[in-house]
Amino acid sequence: MRFSALVFGMGRTMTVLVAAFSFAFDYAGGSVAGLEPSQLRIVALITFTIFVVLTLWREIGLWLAPGPAIRFAGLSPTEVPVVRLKNNQPIGNLCRGYFSRIKLVNKCHDPSGLASEAQRLTAEINVYEAESGRLADSWMGRWADLEEANSPAEKWQADCIDLSPNGQEASLDIGMRFEDDTAFFGWDNSRYSSFEFRNPLTQKCYIVEITLRARNMRAKVMRFWLNNPTEKPGGYAQLTLKK
Numbered sequence: 404m405r406f407s408a409l410v411f412g413m414g415r416t417m418t419v420l421v422a423a424f425s426f427a428f429d430y431a432g433g434s435v436a437g438l439e440p441s442q443l444r445i446v447a448l449i450t451f452t453i454f455v456v457l458t459l460w461r462e463i464g465l466w467l468a469p470g471p472a473i474r475f476a477g478l479s480p481t482e483v484p485v486v487r488l489k490n491n492q493p494i495g496n497l498c499r500g501y502f503s504r505i506k507l508v509n510k511c512h513d514p515s516g517l518a519s520e521a522q523r524l525t526a527e528i529n530v531y532e533a534e535s536g537r538l539a540d541s542w543m544g545r546w547a548d549l550e551e552a553n554s555p556a557e558k559w560q561a562d563c564i565d566l567s568p569n570g571q572e573a574s575l576d577i578g579m580r581f582e583d584d585t586a587f588f589g590w591d592n593s594r595y596s597s598f599e600f601r602n603p604l605t606q607k608c609y610i611v612e613i614t615l616r617a618r619n620m621r622a623k624v625m626r627f628w629l630n631n632p633t634e635k636p637g638g639y640a641q642l643t644l645k646k
Contacts, residue, residue: 471521511568533608
């Protein structure tokens, strides 16, 4: 795919250059390589026609090419040691954090290179109170498989991934619960390196709306029920795909 794109690009550049020079010499009344102005005009028309055909071929190919098809591939709850923070300073010892994650996969039917790869895929997460519908929190999702951000300046680098249609799954963090707390905390790339945690979500039921965007696909929205067990601390909050 990349090689063909390079060939098309070189071909289009050469044809437009030849057409431009031919038109220029024809307009000036000069001759090149023994070609008279009338012959140069024919060369210019032919090369410009080739340029138009190559351009149309490329655009039609891009339009017909299968785009990314991101699908929900299941849940991936994970227990990870976490440090509590207060005023940007760690307090206490490591405690268990129960992370709620989902897995996503690119199910493009024609996995043929860049045309079907989800390029710079991001996930915007909005959490709504189930009863009132009020927005409770919003953040850019963190891809769990990427390196942690070491500073606020590096945060944007970990907000997106390229997801190829090769069966590989991408894990997206939604949030977590501490082993000794009943609240649910959204989790993004600002939670690392002594950044503050998000505001606690203390109700029992929420709706999680995830909007997936990539350079080469239309926005895709997924919605989940989030059941946050407030009866006792610790344990996982349950995510269920909302039909």
